[in-house]
Amino acid sequence: MAHHNGGKVALCFPGQLNKVPDEIGKRSGGGDSLPHPFFEKAWERAGFDLASFFFQREEEDQYLNLKLQVASYLLSMVSFERYQKRGKQWDVITEHSMGIYAALVAVEAMSFEDGLAMVKGVGLILEEGERENPGGMVAIIGLESEAIKKLCSDVGGGLSVANVNGSRQFVLSGEIISIERGLELALQRGAISAQRLAMSVPLHSPLMKSIKGAVQTFISDIALHPPRTPVVSHWSGKPLNDPDEIRDFLIEELCRPVDWEGCVQYLLDQGVTCFVEMGPTGTLTKLIRWIDRDVKALSYGVHDAV
Amino acid sequence: MLVITEELIQDVKQLIVERLKLEEIATEDIDTDAALFGEGLGLDSIDALELVIGLEKEYGVSIPDAEVGKKVFQSVRTIAQYIVDNQGKAIAAADGAP
Numbered sequence: 370m371a372h373h374n375g376g377k378v379a380l381c382f383p384g385q386l387n388k389v390p391d392e393i394g395k396r397s398g399g400g401d402s403l404p405h406p407f408f409e410k411a412w413e414r415a416g417f418d419l420a421s422f423f424f425q426r427e428e429e430d431q432y433l434n435l436k437l438q439v440a441s442y443l444l445s446m447v448s449f450e451r452y453q454k455r456g457k458q459w460d461v462i463t464e465h466s467m468g469i470y471a472a473l474v475a476v477e478a479m480s481f482e483d484g485l486a487m488v489k490g491v492g493l494i495l496e497e498g499e500r501e502n503p504g505g506m507v508a509i510i511g512l513e514s515e516a517i518k519k520l521c522s523d524v525g526g527g528l529s530v531a532n533v534n535g536s537r538q539f540v541l542s543g544e545i546i547s548i549e550r551g552l553e554l555a556l557q558r559g560a561i562s563a564q565r566l567a568m569s570v571p572l573h574s575p576l577m578k579s580i581k582g583a584v585q586t587f588i589s590d591i592a593l594h595p596p597r598t599p600v601v602s603h604w605s606g607k608p609l610n611d612p613d614e615i616r617d618f619l620i621e622e623l624c625r626p627v628d629w630e631g632c633v634q635y636l637l638d639q640g641v642t643c644f645v646e647m648g649p650t651g652t653l654t655k656l657i658r659w660i661d662r663d664v665k666a667l668s669y670g671v672h673d674a675v
Numbered sequence: 676m677l678v679i680t681e682e683l684i685q686d687v688k689q690l691i692v693e694r695l696k697l698e699e700i701a702t703e704d705i706d707t708d709a710a711l712f713g714e715g716l717g718l719d720s721i722d723a724l725e726l727v728i729g730l731e732k733e734y735g736v737s738i739p740d741a742e743v744g745k746k747v748f749q750s751v752r753t754i755a756q757y758i759v760d761n762q763g764k765a766i767a768a769a770d771g772a773p
Contacts, residue, residue: 510720511727511741537724559740561727562720655721658696 374665376642377460380449380475381657383648384466384627385434386441387567389422390649407446407481411439414482415489419443434568435492438467441648442488445471446481448647448669459645461608462600463636465653466532466573466627469603469619475647476596478615483591490587491619495570498580504571505548506531508540511561517541520558524551531573532627535659540627542571577624585620604628606635629653633660645669679755686733687754694729695722707751723748730754736761 404420411417416425417439424430445468464472467488474484509517517539521528526547532540541551548565555563571577593612601608602618604625609615633644633656643665646653651668658666688702691711695718709715712723726748727738736758738744747757 508720510724538721556741561724561738561741561744563741564720652719652721655719659721659725662696 374642377636377640378458378643378645379461379463379636379641380452380459381644381646381653382445382449382462382464382468382472382475383441383646383650383653384464384468385568386437386444386648386650389437389440390444405447407443407450410482411443411485415439415485417489429493432492432496434570435489435496437567438488438492439485441467442471442484444649445647446474446484448649449475452645452647452669457645459598461636461639461641462598463606463632464600464603465629466603466622468648469622471647472600473593473596473615476598476600478594478596478600478612479591487588487591491584494580494583494587495572498577498583499569502570502576502579504542504544504569504574504576506540506542506566506568506572507548507552507555507563508532508538508566509551509555509560509563511537512539512555512558513537514539516558520551520554524554526550527571527574527576529571529574530626531571532629533631534627534629534656536630538656538659540566540573542574542576544571544576572623573626575624581620581624584623588616588619601632601636603632606632629656630660633657637661637664643667679752679759683755683758684751687751687758690729690733691716691726691751694725705751709750711748711750718748726754730758734758734762 408419411419416429417436419440422436422440424436429435449471462472462476470484470488473479474481479487512520513536517530521530521541524547526544528541528543528547528551530539531542534540541548543551552563552565593615595611596609599608603622604627609618644654644657646668649670654666654668657664684707685702688705691697691705692700692702705716712718723744727744730736730738738747747753
């Protein structure tokens with residue numbers, strides 16, 4: 370048990386980065402002088418060079434979201450490794466959206482290598498799905514739940530809530546035309562911010578059902594083990610206990626909204642008093658600050674690794 | 676008519692540090708005229724909403740939409756100016772300000 374003022378510690382794995390972090394992509398590539406063994410493995414096994422942010426294979430390098438997903442995975446894993454090496458403890462692991470893959474490696478439900486293969490494999494399915502199912506996501510800050518529901522029904526065309534990140538922080542998914550209309554309406558209705566995310570598919574929405582079969586087939590080949598420490602689902606906050614449950618979650622979560630607010634609330638009720646984010650941006654830390662101003666939330670970062 | 680005082684500038688900096696829980700940043704580290712978003716302090720839209728709430732609570736001034744927000748949140752000085760220009764409209768609420 371990792372006690373913080375008598376409470377539990379939760380590690381949080383964030384979803385896909387929305388842009389390339391400032392430290393990344395400014396060096397020359399080719400797999401030389403990679404400053405971390407994880408980055409070397411990414412080059413050897415996935416043909417991805419983090420320092421220069423590129424894939425060896427041209428047909429993969431064209432996919433921005435695929436690159437952002439692999440980069441997010443690597444940076445979270447580096448952050449987690451630093452945390453572990455310093456002998457720091459935790460009680461429970463939670464994740465947001467695509468953060469599930471790194472979270473599953475952290476609880477030893479799969480190996481780092483399989484996690485990398487999964488991120489890349491699912492990422493490619495998403496990119497290929499984009500051709501049949503183009504869409505996007507928009508983050509809306511400032512409007513409350515009722516206003517968001519009304520916005521979705523006014524726009525129509527399958528626009529739906531993809532993330533409940535807080536009482537006034539939402540992400541919507543839908544076809545491109547509904548995303549654009551939703552963004553415009555949100556600003557007209559007093560949102561403090563409405564921004565398109567990099568994602569080019571309507572992730573966490575029923576529109577993703579068409580790729581379920583491909584994901585199911587792909588992940589059936591990846592070895593999963595029972596988690597060594599609790600890892601909780603990002604829509605219920607409840608633990609994912611065994612490989613079958615994890616596999617079902619990995620398929621279902623692509624079509625279902627992330628309830629980050631509910632997940633954090635559930636963990637607070639379970640006695641978590643400290644949240645530590647594993648990644649470079651601190652977005653989840655800021656969302657937790659909104660959900661509960663008094664709870665300790667910090668971003669562990671990746672500082673000396675990149 | 677109120678003018679921007681050094682005290683108000685300090686209070687705005689204090690509000691930013693407290694509202695955003697910037698534990699590693701002191702008020703004297705914040706440049707009055709530097710950009711708050713993107714470059715500069717590197718704040719984002721989640722922070723912007725916190726500042727909107729902070730300004731409502733402390734000064735009784737509201738930011739009605741993103742367009743106004745963009746202008747107001749350029750720097751500490753533009754926030755102070757907005758408070759000065761708008762506080763008179765809700766002076767009762769501002770009485771409780773520290």
